[in-house]
Structure formats: structure tokens, C-alpha cells
Amino acid sequence: MFNFAKTAVLMAAITALFIIVGGMIGGEQGMLMALLMAVGMNFFSYWFSDTLVLKMTNAQQVDERSAPEFYAMVKELAERAGLPMPKVFLIDEAAPNAFATGRNPENASVAATTGILKVLSRRELRGVMAHELAHVRHRDILISTIAATMAGAISALANFAMFFGGRDSDGRPHNPIASIMVAILAPLAASMIQMSISRAREYEADRGGAEISSDPEALARALEKIHAYAQGTPFHAVERHPETAQMMILNPLSAGGLAQLFSTHPPTEERVARLLSMAKDGAYPGAE
Template sequence: MFGNWLKTSILMAGIIALFGVVGGLIGGQQGMLLALVFGGAMNVFSYWFSDKMVLRMYNAQEVDEASSPYLYNMVRELAGRASLPMPRVYIIHEDQPNAFATGRNPDNAAVAATTGILQMLSARELRGVMAHELAHVQHRDILISTISATLAGAISALANFAMFFGGRDEEGRPANPIASIAVALLAPLAASLIQMAISRAREFEADRGGAQISGDPNALADALLKIDAFARGIPMPTAEAHPETGQMMIMNPLSGRGLAGLFSTHPATEERVARLRSLATR
């Protein structure tokens, strides 16, 4: 838990420093001050509202026992097994099978599943997936995961900030070469920040924790194989438009084309399945 708090603090401090440096290069002292204010405001916003922002981005609809008893009761049973507070439960109307968890802490957590995953998986397999997401809540991965996604998106806003202060010449080209360089580098930099903040080991740990919560490692292994087989052929437009959120999903939702491939933070499915199978034999 302390490690995730440390990573989060370093990431937020790094964002403020980055904004200040780029703002100073482009707009001098005034630009630096404006960028620092913006960076600080983004940090505050990200801590308190990043989960709501991501859920709204995916048009997630909150459900309860009356509107979705199948999913809601499953999450409630698993949360009880994990000794966790009952999280909010959401459904995302996307064909791609996927799921994620978000929130500041276990008391303010939410889990979301796509309609695709609800239709594709058996009850046993879906139970394994939701146990995996609750393991992320239990391990307190959700804060750094959600904040890093929001702040990576803020770096794109910094690129627009650079273009605004850089101005354009009579032919519409960027007049400030520093602004041009910033725009070219900021997207890969956002991806690098995600890679540094989000360890692939966390997925292995969530798989292991999910297997313990559900008591059925093979259920999650079977689910991962099925999701991997179908997710690649079913696009998720929101994830493609906001690739920084892809690391939140149980399976990489991105096609891998262009810059989206830089945001891949998931280990190979085959290795995840092999580890789960080995847990089942112990």
C-alpha cells in the first residue's frame, strides 16, 4: 500500500514539475506560473474526481440489486469474501469483453463490466474476473491506476497549451519550434509515465488475489483465454480514443496500432494463465 502511495506522490509531483518546465520554456515566467497552477489543479481534480471522469468517459451506468441482480449479487458475495466494503457497480455498453476497477480507496471503489463480457462469459468465469478486479481494490492499485490515466490525458492538454502559447505563422505552421517539439514528444512521454507508474507485476498479483477471493484459479484462467480470443477482434472506440485508460482493464483493449501500442501495460495472457493453472494444482 505504501508503495502505491509513494508512486502516486512521485507521479503527481512529476506532473507539476513537467508543466512548470514546459510552461517556462514556452511562455517565460508567466507561462510557467500558469502551467504550475494548471498542473496543481489537475492533481487535485485527479485525486478526487478521476474515477468519476473515467466512468463518465465510458458512459458507465450504475446498477443495483434491482436493475442488475446477477452482477450486483455476484460482486456483493465476492466483496464479502474479500472483507471489502461493497463497491459501486457499473455496466458499460460495449461489445468488447472487458472490466476494470477504479476509485480512491476501498471505501470509494467502483467496478465496471462491459455488456460484452456479461454475455460472453459463464457465471463461473465472470466471477473470476470480478474477483480479479476486487483484488485490485484490495491491493489499493486503483488510485495510482486511475490517477495515472487522468494525468496522462492532462499531458495532452499540455501539448495544446504549448501550441496556444507558441502561436502560428502566416501559413498556419507552429511559430515556436519548442512548441512543435513538445507536441511531438508529449504523447510518448505520457505513455512512458504510465509504464513507470503501472507495473505489469500488479496484474499477476491481482490474478493471484482474485484466485484466492473466488477460490477458483481455473475460472479466471478460462476467462482470460476467452477474453483474449475475442477482445482483439472487437474494437472499443473509447479506449482507442483515450489509450491512457487501457491499463485499467483486465485485458489490453487497444488495437496496438500507432501510439496506442505504447500504452500496453499488460503481461502476456499465456503467462498469466500458466501462473493461474499452477495455483490450481497446489
């Protein structure tokens, strides 16, 4: 519940930032124009991003005949999660990773690389796929799209200010230095909030996946293995299309240091520690 509450607070924060920046830079008309631009861009993303990302990663759909064990695993977990059976895909890449996509549980897809099937044990793979189904159950694609819409609108307003300067609701120009500062800092703040929302959703998907599988330790061990293998195994499709990295269970392009502020995923060590704490405390359904 903590991460759900955190997400709600962050969503409120990015909405408030949009209202403040919109009022400072473009007034009511500029704010409305920026929002409409962002909604238009993200409307397409919301409805068609699943098809695009599957094509970008060269994912191939499989069924109970072409991948019987993997398909049966996803089916069992979907039933445990109370979800419709998603479409199942495999990606011919050595890098171990997986993701979920789709605008709602009725139009969801889950995908895994051939590398993750080789690297992980059946128990660990089950934990990973439960995590991805938790994203589906939590409708994280919708949440991410809304956050991206607000962040995109703020960036559009900032670009407006950079080229034309900010104006108040009466059309009077703001201090040019203040407009430049807002134009620079507002998109950074919006990106940080957006990434914080993404990290909160990853924590929540870890928790939800542990509940679906009733095995948080399996997911913890899987994350450790994926993290270790990802260091020296390139994910070629993601390198060609870095915008898909945020969808993976572990971002193969992530960096440390200050870049962590803009990371789409929490530190692997922290995720593992939380999952192992759940396993130790028995803080999940099905625990004895």
C-alpha cells in the same frame, strides 16, 4: 509480494528521475513548478476520474433488482475480500471487458460490459470481478495517480527544456544539445516506468483476484476468452476515449512489438501462465 516490491522500486525510480531531470533542467524552482503543475492536473483526476470514466463508457448503475445475479456475485466477492459493497455498473457494449475505479474502497465502482456477461461462464465472470475488486483493495487508483503525477511533472520539465533550455541551480544555461537529449529521453523513460508500474499492478490484481475467488484457473480462462473475442469485437466507447483503455482488465487497444514497452498491461499469455501455475501449485488461500 514480489510485485508490491517491484512497484515500490519503480515508484522510487520515477521519483529519482524527476529529481535528476528537475535539477538538470529547471533547478529547484523549475522542479517545484513542474511538480505543482502535475499535482494540480492529477488532483482533479484523482477525485473525479471515476465519474468521468463511467460517463465516457456510458455505464449504467444497476442493483439487486435490475441485475440480481451479477449484483449478488459482486456482493459475495466484496464480502470475501473484506471490502464495502461497491457501486455496480453495466456497459452496453459487445466487447467483453471490465474495470474498477474509485479513489478508495469506500468510494469504489466496478463495471462490466454486457458482452462479458454473455461470453464468460459464471465461474469465469466471478474470476474477472474478483480481479477488479483486488484493484480496489490494493488502492491501485491512488498508486496510478501518483505515478501519473510524477510522469506529468517530468514531461512538463522536458517541455520547458525544449523551449527555454535547461539551467542549473545557479541559473546558468546547460549545454543545448544535452538539454535537448534530456527533453526527448526523460519523458520516454518516465512513460516506460509508469507503464511498468501499471503492468506490475495488473499482475498483483491477478494474484489478488485469484485469492479472493479461490479460483485462479477461472480468471486464466476468462483472460483467454476476452483476448480472443477482443481481436474482432470493437469497444466503441474506448475507441472514442482511448484514455480509458488502461483501466480495463485487458487493454482493447494494445499493440505488440516495441509498443509493448509502453503497454499498460502485461502479455495475456504471461498472465494466464502465472494463474495456471498458481492453480497447479495451490498457491492461494482456500486451496486444498
